[in-house]
Amino acid sequence: MRKKAALTSEEKVKLVLSALEDKKAVDPTALDVRARTVMTDFFIIASGASRIHIKALVDAVVEKLADNGIKNKRIEGHNDAAGPVWVLLDYGDVVVHVFAPDQRGFYKLESYWTGAEKGSPPPLSPEEVG
Numbered sequence: 001m002r003k004k005a006a007l008t009s010e011e012k013v014k015l016v017l018s019a020l021e022d023k024k025a026v027d028p029t030a031l032d033v034r035a036r037t038v039m040t041d042f043f044i045i046a047s048g049a050s051r052i053h054i055k056a057l058v059d060a061v062v063e064k065l066a067d068n069g070i071k072n073k074r075i076e077g078h079n080d081a082a083g084p085v086w087v088l089l090d091y092g093d094v095v096v097h098v099f100a101p102d103q104r105g106f107y108k109l110e111s112y113w114t115g116a117e118k119g120s121p122p123p124l125s126p127e128e129v130g
Contacts, residue, residue, distance in 0.1 A: 007070060009041040009093040016096055019064035020046050022056050026101065031102040031113050043113060047104045051084055057098050058087045065091065 007015075013030050013087040014082060020028040026047035034041045048054030062072060070091060086103045089096040 003035075007068065012065065012070065012091060013042050013044060015064050015068060016044050016061050016094060019060040020044070020057055021104075023053075023060045025057050025098070029110055031110065033113055036113065040095045042095070043109065044094065044096045045099070045104070045109055047098070047099050047101050049098065049101075054084045054087060054098050054100060058084070058089065059099075061089060061096055065077075091127045 016026055017030060028044065028046040028050060031043040032041070033043055046057060048057050056063065058075070058077075062075075065072065072089050072091050074090040075087065076090070077084045084098075085100040086107075087098045089098075099107070
């Protein structure tokens, strides 16, 4: 039996965005950071409308990628008594951040990674990746 080929970063991004859109993530955004860092190829940033929604989004991403043979290297979550407010899923070449809206507004990762220097790659919409 032939081993299945590994997915590219772009294919992983499509799977993640699909999972997020299926669960109605708020403003999912993919950032191509290959020209700016060696630690990863893409950041995907999305928000959940509630802590339960954040958990559902994270579970959907993990499940969709696992169904395609991809296991995450690490999950980190910032929780308080009511549930997660920021969860990071590390897939090596793709890092997914799922925030509560106030946390996303506070950290402003999109502006940090896209506006710091001339020629920085712009955010990709789900339509551009798909």
